Amino acid sequence: MTSSKIAILDVGHGNCAVVIDRGGTSIIDAGLGGTLLDFLHENKVNQVEYVLISHADTDHIGGLIGLLAADDISVREVYLNPDPVRTSKIWEDLKSVLKEARSKRGTVVKNGLSTTIPGEMNTGDILIRVMAPAPELALSGIGGTLATGARVSAHTLNAVILVLYEGTGIALFPGDLDETGLDELRAEQRDMRAKVLVFPHHGGLPGKDPSAFARLLCELVKPETVVFSIGRGRHQTPRPEVVSAIRSASPGTHIACTQLSDRCAATLPTPIPSHLSSEVALGREKNQCCAGTLVIHPLPSRPTRVDHAAFITIAAPTAVCKEEVGDSSRGRSAKR
């Protein structure tokens, strides 16, 4: 019998999570590169039931193309909101790989990912629930205007996915949700609590006030661990003010970046870290992992909080996640 696990993969700057359950395997965003494929191969997964793409930025579609092109992995159903790329060349790329995947492996793509399409998927012990967008928000379309006067962007319509195990929220995947999308989600008054929050935008700017966004999201989710899926040296994420706001809103929350930010450590550690999970991680080859690929079992998780915190103490002398709350200048100064 397959034991359930949720893996948040270190794919560098990008998002990708795999839910392995006794009823099948599901993927939430596909990242770029081959890490997802390596993970599936190493876990002997050759059939994927559901792929949920939170939003249709070109990098997210690129990762989906990589997954569908793999001829040794069958994907049954793909759900996405495709608007931003529908007239682009990458859409034609997707159509090409899908044409083969559909004829050879029976893959089906569903136009839409919302609280009603498909709404929920039960994969055995795990329930995957789409928390946003609500169908009426999805219908407003990109470029539309809400009753509040806010403009709708692709990130407003970003799908938010909650993974539950035996009724308890285990992990929330908000993709690149923006401020407007979060306001709409709050208005729905749904229970968003989850032990693990994969923070939107990799800890970058979600709108005009990243601190307020971080505080509100943490108040709604009440996470024990916040994950930043980042690539070392890319885009300077997570931003110190975001990390500071999380730590202020949720004291004691464990911060886990998949890779070691150069804000936190100007040089990479020499010894091979022993705290990482055994799963494939993009940063492992060059010793760039901080938490690396995180694997959530019902209990325990790897790396453990204690092991990861010990690693940071040794390897990240200017760690943003250990700064005094309110002092977000140290990391930026160090970078300069």
Place this chain on the structure above:
Amino acid sequence: MVIAIQMSFEAVGVIDDDPADAEVVKFQIEETGRRPIMFESGFSSLDDLVNRVRAAKVNGVVCDQRLRIRNYAVFDGAEAVARLFESKIPAVLISKYTQIDLETSIRPLRAKIPVLLPKDEIDPSSLVAALERCESEVRGTVPQSRRPHRTLVRIDDVKGELVDAFVPSWNPNQAIRFPRSIIPNKLRANLKPDDRFFAMVNTDAPTADELFFENFTSAPKVGPEDDIF
């Protein structure tokens, strides 16, 4: 200063048609505590290369890319390193012309060139790391960044014998240039923008320089009738 790094290379061959550059590499190898073996007289063929490298009992090779200039060899360094790789001899390719030659003579053989080291990055540490990486791959341990995956390649532009292309699953926003000769004859006859292929590509490569392409096949053509929903 001798770098005290444990490695299995006791003797390292130096293949470079430029005597001054060869001396620099020789010095750097000596700094690692290893014994450089110089190949000063050039090679008549790739078979000659493999035979003489084997006869010299070197544990690894550092090979320059441009070997034809002084009639030192009838092949490029990329061909030499690829042939040594096939012969299970670890070899590092070095060059002053990395970016220029990558697009023409190196890219087609990149799958068999574990490390391409610009000459200005050569020092004892980088040489040791490069040789160890080559040795590891020759023995069958392929790092994640060099594992090929079947993926889509879209032709963006065709400029004579060079092709610009995108690999959306690697980076949808960065073009890669390679010679059209990488694509099999029967597929490249009427090559044009927006042609699509499947190929084996190491899509976890951190930089475009490290990408290689193998086993091209045609990808399905699509039109307006191919709505995917």
